[in-house]
Amino acid sequence: MPFKRKDIEFQSEGTRCAGWLYLPEGADASKPVPGIVMAHGIAAVKEMLDVPAFAEAFAEAGFAVLLFDYRFWGASDGEPRHQVFPSAQIEDFRNAISELARHLVVDASRLGVWGTSFAGGHALHLGAFEPRIKCVVSQAPAVDLLRNMRLVSPPEAIEAMRAAFAEDRRRRYEGEPGAILPVVAADGEPCLLPGETNRLLRERELKHLPSLGNEITLASIEKLLEYAPSLISDRIAPVPLLMIVVEDDELTPSELALEAFERAGEPKQLLKLKGGHYVVYRSDSQEGFEEASSAATAWFTRHLGRPT
Numbered sequence: 001m002p003f004k005r006k007d008i009e010f011q012s013e014g015t016r017c018a019g020w021l022y023l024p025e026g027a028d029a030s031k032p033v034p035g036i037v038m039a040h041g042i043a044a045v046k047e048m049l050d051v052p053a054f055a056e057a058f059a060e061a062g063f064a065v066l067l068f069d070y071r072f073w074g075a076s077d078g079e080p081r082h083q084v085f086p087s088a089q090i091e092d093f094r095n096a097i098s099e100l101a102r103h104l105v106v107d108a109s110r111l112g113v114w115g116t117s118f119a120g121g122h123a124l125h126l127g128a129f130e131p132r133i134k135c136v137v138s139q140a141p142a143v144d145l146l147r148n149m150r151l152v153s154p155p156e157a158i159e160a161m162r163a164a165f166a167e168d169r170r171r172r173y174e175g176e177p178g179a180i181l182p183v184v185a186a187d188g189e190p191c192l193l194p195g196e197t198n199r200l201l202r203e204r205e206l207k208h209l210p211s212l213g214n215e216i217t218l219a220s221i222e223k224l225l226e227y228a229p230s231l232i233s234d235r236i237a238p239v240p241l242l243m244i245v246v247e248d249d250e251l252t253p254s255e256l257a258l259e260a261f262e263r264a265g266e267p268k269q270l271l272k273l274k275g276g277h278y279v280v281y282r283s284d285s286q287e288g289f290e291e292a293s294s295a296a297t298a299w300f301t302r303h304l305g306r307p308t
Contacts, residue, residue: 062307
């Protein structure tokens with residue numbers, strides 16, 4: 001189905017957020033269509049990793065879609081830049097839901113949420129606590145960040161990070177600027193996303209998204225390690241949940257996601273893929289993207305109703 005994309009803005013806690021609104025051609029208030037709100041993973045922007053390809057797939061199926069940048073990132077406003085506080089991003093999601101629901105061609109009673117990687121955890125949280133959400137797709141989710149870090153980082157790195165948190169707290173309390181951590185770095189250097197795969201991917205993205213940057217506030221890392229949406233996965237039901245898990249995921253370990261899925265109630269569905277964390281994105285694997293996007297589209301169609 002043909003669709004149109006337009007730039008939009010909305011307010012989140014007094015700060016301007018920017019996004020793209022996808023509307024099927026011919027949609028009007030007499031036949032409102034179901035809607036999907038979606039966002040990208042950690043330290044990313046809406047253009048990154050070909051995430052718009054998912055929005056396009058949903059729009060082609062007849063859904064209205066809002067894909068947005070969180071505050072402090074991308075085309076959205078907010079200071080300090082490159083800050084990731086889970087609670088703030090969830091509020092951005094909720095305000096994006098309000099923005100999508102206000103459009104006359106959107107059926108506000110049939111709204112779903114899609115999140116990938118770090119936003120996959122947000123999708124779980126919203127499914128559990130946001131009453132306007134009637135369907136959830138959580139893709140390659142980060143569901144317990146402290147346990148996640150313990151699985152992918154050596155103990156000495158975690159202890160060093162905790163010491164850095166304490167020093168950063170002291171500095172910020174005394175009015176000094178907070179510390180900044182690279183998102184990726186050379187092997188052996190401290191960063192948010194270690195490993196050659198993550199480094200090469202970000203270097204590739206920076207070539208066409210120079211404003212993306214390679215920074216995250218250290219205060220963000222402290223907040224991330226306090227975030228564990230897996231603990232509330234049993235509260236999502238009866239909202240339908242599709243979880244897409246990459247079995248050999250080196251970034252968001254699959255065993256944590258599978259634990260969260262097992263705790264969730266019905267209706268639920270699990271799709272397992274292989275090929276590493278990024279296999280779900282078209283920029284990494286056309287086959288993986290097609291499988292993930294087709295499953296998500298079918299799940300939304302089944303539980304939000306077929307767009308007319």
